[in-house]
Amino acid sequence: MKLTIKVDPDLCIGAASCVTIDPATFLLNEENKVYVLDHGEAPGGQVYERVIEMTEDEKETLILSAQSCPTLAIFIYDEAGEQIYPDM
Amino acid sequence: MAKQFVIIGGGIAGTTAADQIRKIDADASITIIDEEFHPLYSRILLVHYLEEKVPRERVFMKKLEWYTKNNIELMSGVIAKAIDTKNKFVTTSDDRELPYDELLITTGGELRMIEDDRRGIAYFRSMDDADYILKLVNELRAQPKKDWHGLIYGGGFIAIEFIKIFDHYNIPMTIMMRGDGFWSRVLSDHSKKVLADHAKAGGVTIINGVKEFDFIGEGDFEGVVVDGKEIKGQMLGVGIGMQSKAAFVREAGIEMDQGIVANSFLETSTDNVYTAGDIAQYEDVSAGRSMVAGNWMKAVMQGRVVAQTMTGTRTEFELVSSYSTHLMGKEIVFIGDTDRSAADKVVQHVAEAGDSVELFERDGRTVGALFIGSVKERQAITNAIKKSEIYAR
Ligand SMILES: Cc1cc2nc3c(=O)[nH]c(=O)nc-3n(C[C@H](O)[C@H](O)[C@H](O)COP(=O)(O)OP(=O)(O)OC[C@H]3O[C@@H](n4cnc5c(N)ncnc54)[C@H](O)[C@@H]3O)c2cc1C
Ligand code: SF4
Numbered sequence: 001m002k003l004t005i006k007v008d009p010d011l012c013i014g015a016a017s018c019v020t021i022d023p024a025t026f027l028l029n030e031e032n033k034v035y036v037l038d039h040g041e042a043p044g045g046q047v048y049e050r051v052i053e054m055t056e057d058e059k060e061t062l063i064l065s066a067q068s069c070p071t072l073a074i075f076i077y078d079e080a081g082e083q084i085y086p087d088m
Numbered sequence: 089m090a091k092q093f094v095i096i097g098g099g100i101a102g103t104t105a106a107d108q109i110r111k112i113d114a115d116a117s118i119t120i121i122d123e124e125f126h127p128l129y130s131r132i133l134l135v136h137y138l139e140e141k142v143p144r145e146r147v148f149m150k151k152l153e154w155y156t157k158n159n160i161e162l163m164s165g166v167i168a169k170a171i172d173t174k175n176k177f178v179t180t181s182d183d184r185e186l187p188y189d190e191l192l193i194t195t196g197g198e199l200r201m202i203e204d205d206r207r208g209i210a211y212f213r214s215m216d217d218a219d220y221i222l223k224l225v226n227e228l229r230a231q232p233k234k235d236w237h238g239l240i241y242g243g244g245f246i247a248i249e250f251i252k253i254f255d256h257y258n259i260p261m262t263i264m265m266r267g268d269g270f271w272s273r274v275l276s277d278h279s280k281k282v283l284a285d286h287a288k289a290g291g292v293t294i295i296n297g298v299k300e301f302d303f304i305g306e307g308d309f310e311g312v313v314v315d316g317k318e319i320k321g322q323m324l325g326v327g328i329g330m331q332s333k334a335a336f337v338r339e340a341g342i343e344m345d346q347g348i349v350a351n352s353f354l355e356t357s358t359d360n361v362y363t364a365g366d367i368a369q370y371e372d373v374s375a376g377r378s379m380v381a382g383n384w385m386k387a388v389m390q391g392r393v394v395a396q397t398m399t400g401t402r403t404e405f406e407l408v409s410s411y412s413t414h415l416m417g418k419e420i421v422f423i424g425d426t427d428r429s430a431a432d433k434v435v436q437h438v439a440e441a442g443d444s445v446e447l448f449e450r451d452g453r454t455v456g457a458l459f460i461g462s463v464k465e466r467q468a469i470t471n472a473i474k475k476s477e478i479y480a481r
Contacts, residue, residue, distance in 0.1 A: 013414075017384065020389065071130065
């Protein structure tokens with residue numbers, strides 16, 4: 001499935017829980033904000049939003065990492081553009 | 089019969105554990121006892137709410153429906169008063185006796201308080217505290233602008249949160265510190281200077297070495313008297329640290345030191361009793377010693393790991409955790425074990441005018457680091473700590 005992953009840099013405080021849980025998708029930049037990776041790679045540079053092809057297992061890890069974010073700075077949307085996290 | 093899991097403390101550690109236990113065991117009975125009257129929220133977002141960056145409802149991480157949907161009983165506004173570890177039940181403030189098979193204690197830290205409790209003195213730990221701070225800030229802002237003045241007592245994380253709030257509303261402020269700078273027992277002189285210079289440039293007045301002070305008047309807060317000098321102000325934010333008393337845990341015979349003592353599997357000295365989050369004093373594998381650490385990331389990860397152990401898959405906790413904040417835009421990051429008294433050596437790795445990086449070393453390895461300003465080497469240093477290496481300077 002294709003998921004859109006977005007980080008709000010204004011909310012991200014560099015707590016890095018997301019990086020710990022899902023290092024293939026998140027990495028900290030020099031401003032102490034995370035940017036989004038595609039399976040460990042950053043084609044096109046450090047961006048805060050990416051569409052990524054993911055397996056069900058990878059999606060699970062991604063959601064766990066988003067859930068661990070203390071500022072709810074990570075947003076995940078499905079192919080139809082529906083927000084799947086934060087869902088509350 | 090379905091296993092009974094009881095969790096005391098519905099913060100991020102307890103709630104994460106409940107969520108994980110439910111994922112592992114669909115039939116388990118799971119109860120969370122929590123003193124506060126709210127479902128899970130992010131303490132870290134509270135300041136964003138006060139800075140008007142997010143609306144109040146965005147601070148909540150779970151709605152009440154989440155608990156129902158996952159069949160997790162949330163006892164809000166209820167305090168766990170006693171634990172009978174022999175007959176395995178918890179007594180609550182509403183006089184219920186909850187039997188457990190497995191008990192998790194995630195009660196977090198408790199605030200250190202000053203003796204006086206007059207109106208206008210604020211602490212900052214909970215949603216209710218945040219609402220109260222907002223009320224006081226609004227009252228302050230209703231005064232003529234020339235009189236606005238916010239006071240802060242303390243020099244750690246919570247004091248910094250108060251600086252953010254006053255700064256956001258352009259309220260002139262004075263911070264009274266007990267020591268000789270921010271985190272006086274953790275930071276090097278250089279780090280302290282970088283922070284103090286930055287705060288002063290931002291218009292903050294700093295008074296060091298304030299071990300005690302008096303209040304002006306007898307009624308609501310009007311200001312303080314330090315060394316015979318009056319400092320008027322409309323509110324006082326107090327952030328003088330946390331402690332882990334949890335008297336009811338000690339009384340139950342569960343071993344406590346600076347927190348609830350646990351091994352690296354988060355098992356306490358008592359059978360079927362576990363701990364996680366800020367209250368835990370756990371055997372830290374990467375630091376190689378028993379320690380307490382109050383940060384969100386560690387609370388989340390311990391909640392996940394302890395759920396594994398409690399459901400029968402004994403799992404060791406291993407993480408190099410970190411805490412990030414900022415002082416008026418200057419990044420501050422603590423990684424791993426930054427207890428100065430427990431380090432063999434602390435190296436001032438970077439000492440620039442606006443930047444400071446310190447490396448904490450023990451037994452020939454890097455165990456912790458702190459950054460003020462530039463965080464360029466954060467990932468590389470974290471990796472070295474994880475691999476039990478010495479960071480190549
Ligand atoms: C204002 C503020 C800002 C912060 N900023 C950051 C930050 O930027 N980065 C970071 O990493 N960390 C930050 N922290 C720390 C972080 O919030 C904590 O590390 C984290 O919340 C710990 O989670 P916990 O579940 O262990 O404990 P807590 O979140 O403290 O939850 C414990 C719960 O247990 C309840 N409880 C206690 N005793 C009892 C009892 N006897 N019976 C029933 N319930 C009880 C309490 O009411 C509370 O709800 C901040 C904390 C505060 C207060
Ligand atoms: S967990 Fe959230 S705040 Fe922390 S680095 Fe990731 S996105 Fe940023």
